Amino acid sequence: xxxxxxxxxxxxxxxxxxxxxxxxxxxxxxxxxxxxxxxxxxxxxxxxxxxxxxxxxxxxxxxxxxxxxxxxxxxxxxxxxxxxxxxxxxxxxxxxxxxxxxxxxxxxxxxxxxxxxxxxxxxxxxxxxxxxxxxxxxxxxxxxxxxxxxxxxxxxxxxxxxxxxxxxxxxxxxxxxxxxxxxxxxxxxxxxxxxxxxxxxxxxxxxxxxxxxxxxxxxxxxxxxxxxxxxxxxxxxxxxxxxxxxxxxxxxxxxxxxx
Amino acid sequence: xxxxxxxxxxxxxxxxxxxxxxxxxxxxxxxxxxxxxxxxxxxxxxxxxxxxxxxxxxxxxxxxxxxxxxxxxxxxxxxxxxxxxxxxxxxxxxxxxxxxxxxxxxxxxxxxxxxxxxxxxxxxxxxxxxxxxxxxxxxxxxxxxxxxxxxxxxxxxxxxxxxxxxxxxxxxxxxxxxxxxxxxxxxxxxxxxxxxxxxxxxxxxxxxxxxxxxxxxxxxxxxxxxxxxxxxxxxxxxxxxxxxxxxxxxxxxxxxxxxxxxxxxxxxxxxxxxxxxxxxxxxxxxxxxxxxxxxxxxxxxxxxxxxxxxxxxxxxxxxxxxxxxxxxxxxxxxxxxx
Numbered sequence: 383x384x385x386x387x388x389x390x391x392x393x394x395x396x397x398x399x400x401x402x403x404x405x406x407x408x409x410x411x412x413x414x415x416x417x418x419x420x421x422x423x424x425x426x427x428x429x430x431x432x433x434x435x436x437x438x439x440x441x442x443x444x445x446x447x448x449x450x451x452x453x454x455x456x457x458x459x460x461x462x463x464x465x466x467x468x469x470x471x472x473x474x475x476x477x478x479x480x481x482x483x484x485x486x487x488x489x490x491x492x493x494x495x496x497x498x499x500x501x502x503x504x505x506x507x508x509x510x511x512x513x514x515x516x517x518x519x520x521x522x523x524x525x526x527x528x529x530x531x532x533x534x535x536x537x538x539x540x541x542x543x544x545x546x547x548x549x550x551x552x553x554x555x556x557x558x559x560x561x562x563x564x565x566x567x568x569x570x571x572x573x574x575x576x577x578x579x580x581x582x583x584x585x586x587x588x589x590x591x592x593x594x595x596x597x598x599x600x601x602x603x604x605x606x607x608x609x610x611x612x613x614x615x616x617x618x619x620x621x622x623x624x625x626x627x628x629x630x631x632x633x634x635x636x637x638x639x640x641x
Numbered sequence: 642x643x644x645x646x647x648x649x650x651x652x653x654x655x656x657x658x659x660x661x662x663x664x665x666x667x668x669x670x671x672x673x674x675x676x677x678x679x680x681x682x683x684x685x686x687x688x689x690x691x692x693x694x695x696x697x698x699x700x701x702x703x704x705x706x707x708x709x710x711x712x713x714x715x716x717x718x719x720x721x722x723x724x725x726x727x728x729x730x731x732x733x734x735x736x737x738x739x740x741x742x743x744x745x746x747x748x749x750x751x752x753x754x755x756x757x758x759x760x761x762x763x764x765x766x767x768x769x770x771x772x773x774x775x776x777x778x779x780x781x782x783x784x785x786x787x788x789x790x791x792x793x794x795x796x797x798x799x800x801x802x803x804x805x806x807x808x809x810x811x812x813x814x815x816x817x818x819x820x821x822x823x824x825x826x827x828x829x830x831x832x833x834x835x836x837x838x839x840x841x842x843x844x845x846x847x848x849x850x851x852x853x854x855x856x857x858x859x860x861x862x863x864x865x866x867x868x869x870x871x872x873x874x875x876x877x878x879x880x881x882x883x884x885x886x887x888x889x890x891x892x893x894x895x896x897x898x899x900x901x902x903x904x905x906x907x908x909x910x911x912x913x914x915x916x917x918x919x920x921x922x923x924x925x926x927x928x929x930x931x932x933x934x935x936x937x938x939x940x941x942x943x944x945x946x947x948x949x950x951x952x953x954x955x956x957x958x959x960x961x962x963x964x965x966x967x968x969x970x971x972x973x974x975x976x977x978x979x
Contacts, residue, residue, distance in 0.1 A: 395751040403739040406780070475735030479796070482699055483752040484724040641703070 389492070392485050396493025403467070404497065414501060418456040418509045425452065425575065435580060449513040450601030451574030453506045453534050454594060458569045460505060461542040462562040464498055465549025469558065472639065487640050491546075491632065495539050502538030503531045518605070526604040529614070536621050537597050543628025550635035573598050593620035645710075646804055646835045647675035647698065652707035654693050654859075667693040669859035670707065675837060675852075680830050682838040682850035684953060690859035691839035692732060695808050698837065699729040712803050725753065728797030732808040734789045738782030742773050742792050745781055746799050753800035760799075767795040770825065787818035794822070798829065805829065807838045811845060823848055843953040855957055862960035867953060874951040874959055876909045877925035879932065882945035883917040891917075894941050901939040902932070917944075925950075 404410050426445050468491075471477040480490055510527060514520065520527050548561040571585060572594040578586045589595045600617030603610035651670045658664035668690040675681040683691045696702040698711055700720035709716045712726040737745050743764055750760040768774045771791040776784065781792055790810070797805060810826070811819040826849060830836050840846050846853050847867045854864035863870065883894040895913050902908050902920070907928045910921040922928055925948050936943055958964055 391754075392752060395748060399737060399740065399744075399748055402744070403737070406739045475731055475733040476737060478701055478731060479729075479735045479749070480752070481701060482724060482727070482729045483749060484721055484754075485752050 385486075389486055389489055392489035393492040393496055396480070396485075396489060397496045400467070400493055400497040401500075404501070414460065414505050415508050417460065418452065418505050419512060421456055422448070422452050422509055422512060429575060432576070445513055445516055446518040446606050447602070448575070449509055449518055450530070450605050451572070451598050453509050453530070453601060454537060454572070454598045455569055455574045456505050456509065457502045457534050457538040458541060458594065459566075460502065461498065461538050462545050462565075463559065464494065464542045465545035465547070465558050466555050468494060468546065469549045469553060469555060472553065477640075481640060487636065488633070491636055494546075495542065495629075498542055499535040499539050503535040506531050506534035520604070521606050521608050522604045526609065530601050530604050533597060533601060533614075533617055533621070536618075537624075540621050540625035540628060543624070543630075543632045546632040547628065547635055550632065550639050553639075568592060568594060573602075593624050596620040644677055645674040646677050646679075646712055647673075647681075647837060648708075648710040649673050649694075649698070650708040652694065652697065652709055653705045654690075654697060654702070655705045666859055668697070668704075671856070671859070671861050673854055673861060673864065675835060678830075678833055678835055680836040680838070680849055680851045682840060682846045682853040683856050684840060684843065684846040684850075684853050684957070685856035686841055689841075689856045691841075691856060692808055693859075694856075695729075695806050695837065695839055699727060699806050700724055701729075725800075726802060727804045727806060728800070728802035729806040730794045730797040730808065730810055732812060734786075734793045736781040736784075736789050736792050736796070738780065740781060741778050742768065742781055742784070743777045745792055746796055749796045750799040755800055763799060763801075767798060770828070771795045787814055787822075790814060790818070790822065791825070794825070798834075802834065804835045804837065807836065809840055810838065811840075811842065819845075843957075847953055853953075855953075855960055857957075857961040857963075863956070870953065870956045871951045874921075874955050876907075876921040876923050877951065878949045878955065879920045879922060879925055879929065880914065880947045880949075881917045881920065881936075881943055884942040884944045897939055897941045898936060901935045901941065905932070905935070 422445075426448055429444055429448070432444060468477070471480075477490070481487065510520070510530060520530075522529070544565055545558060545562050549555075549558040552558060552561070571588055572592050573589060574594075578589050578595075581589065596613075597617045597620055600610070600613040603613045650672050652668055652672070653666070653670050654668040656665045656667055671690075671694070683689075683694065685691055693702065697704045698709055698716060700716050700723050703717060711723045714722040714726075716723050737748065740748065746764045746767060747760060750764065755763060765774075768777050771794065773788060773792060773795070776788065781789065784792060794807075794810065807826070811822050814822065823845070826836065826838075836849075838846070838849060850867060852864065852866050853870070855862045855870070863873075865873070881898070883891060883898070885891045885894055895918055898918050899911060902911070907923045908920060909923065912919050920932070922932075929946070929948065933943065933946075954964055
């Protein structure tokens with residue numbers, strides 16, 4: 383078996399276990415659908431009339447504006463707890479059991495991340511479907527919608543490093559939760575709810591460096607204008623950078639933990 | 642006993658200290674080997690270095706220095722080869738509580754590349770062997786402690802390992818489950834698997850092991866078969882309680898006993914205890930009347946008497962100077978991640 387097929391084989395079975403572990407807690411499948419819906423509902427009502435402000439550039443529906451922001455926002459929050467699963471396996475000895483099997487340690491990480499990719503796609507898909515049902519349109523049609531899901535999944539996987547790193551470094555669930563809380567303002571400061579034009583100068587500057595805003599803007603173009611390849615390219619670069627930094631740190635921390 | 646399946650030479654493991662703790666030498670240059678098909682055990686108290694050793698041999702922990710060959714491969718250089726050939730039932734039972742018993746076994750089988758049809762057969766067989774067939778489709782999280790133990794053991798056997806490592810396999814089990822698990826372990830061994838066990842229960846080592854090493858403070862004090870080791874103690878024990886206390890004639894009585902038994906052929910040793918003396922003699926049953934007659938004649942008043950054949954605890958006492966501490970760990974479990 384080549385190294386690559388071995389990796390695929392291990393990831394497949396470990397990933398299936400991750401998925402099983404996820405859907406067998408009924409709260410999980412329920413909340414990945416409910417959480418985005420509640421958010422979508424609350425925020426679309428809360429800021430209903432904000433589109434009348436000039437900064438929105440003639441957008442008629444806040445829903446169409448909000449949906450992409452909401453997708454990224456939801457994925458952002460949802461992956462903040464994922465490191466806890468690996469930590470649980472570490473603590474009760476199951477991680478050791480996997481390591482004693484002939485398994486590449488990176489397959490163990492992939493067995494967490496691949497299902498996470500699909501989990502994020504499901505959340506994004508839920509928001510998209512409901513927004514369309516409520517009257518929003520996806521300007522780029524089905525291909526654009528698929529691209530939205532892929533970007534969302536990729537962003538979720540990259541961003542999950544903010545949960546894996548503290549989990550693997552502190553080996554403590556509480557610390558993992560509170561440390562990822564520190565990063566929440568990054569999501570609130572992004573363009574998820576309001577366009578940069580309506581932000582104070584300093585926040586506009588911050589958002590030029592906010593990778594999350596780039597992901598949101600790409601999704602937004604796919605949703606309401608068309609295939610803006612510059613925005614899409616920037617989003618992929620932002621996700622790739624996040625992935626390299628955060629998942630790179632995760633790999634290092636995981637290596638340290640399993641040596 | 643055939644050729645060696647486990648060969649350990651000068652194995653040393655030092656956990657480096659940090660600001661809060663001194664460095665700890667958990668395993669202090671030990672050398673031993675285990676033959677093909679042998680049931681070998683490490684008997685020692687908590688903190689003796691048993692778990693550290695077994696984790697090094699199972700490729701979970703790197704030794705500081707020394708060489709360990711398991712099933713023909715160096716654990717430090719070729720851990721991937723070793724992992725294919727060994728099974729490890731750890732001290733802390735590790736089962737996937739959100740998977741059923743069957744799913745737990747199938748996952749480990751898949752990771753070991755056991756092909757589908759054979760895996761199903763093997764899993765059925767193990768569930769049967771461990772008495773888990775009836776609960777095979779229930780989540781492992783709903784299992785009792787003993788059932789989780791058996792599932793964990795089964796998962797270490799799915800790929801028919803050549804060597805099975807067992808770290809305190811019956812820790813925390815009630816006496817009945819313990820005896821049942823012993824029977825299962827002996828069946829596994831009868832199928833030709835080489836077994837490496839660590840335990841701090843002497844009956845367990847006595848009952849299961851062909852050969853064992855007594856380990857304390859990271860060193861092997863002595864090794865041999867349980868029968869050999871007990872025979873090495875040479876004799877039975879008679880414990881006498883003497884009348885009087887320390888201020889009132891106890892010491893004098895102890896001295897009298899020593900004087901009265903000078904030249905007594907079956908006696909191989911004696912020592913004072915807080916309440917009397919402990920005598921080591923050959924064939925205690927036969928010589929007790931003569932011992933009592935001599936003491937009576939010499940005017941020593943015996944207030945109580947008990948007699949025992951040697952146990953592994955006596956062996957431990959002889960070579961390590963203390964009794965095996967059977968109480969709960971007074972040192973943290975050696976997880977050994979660093």
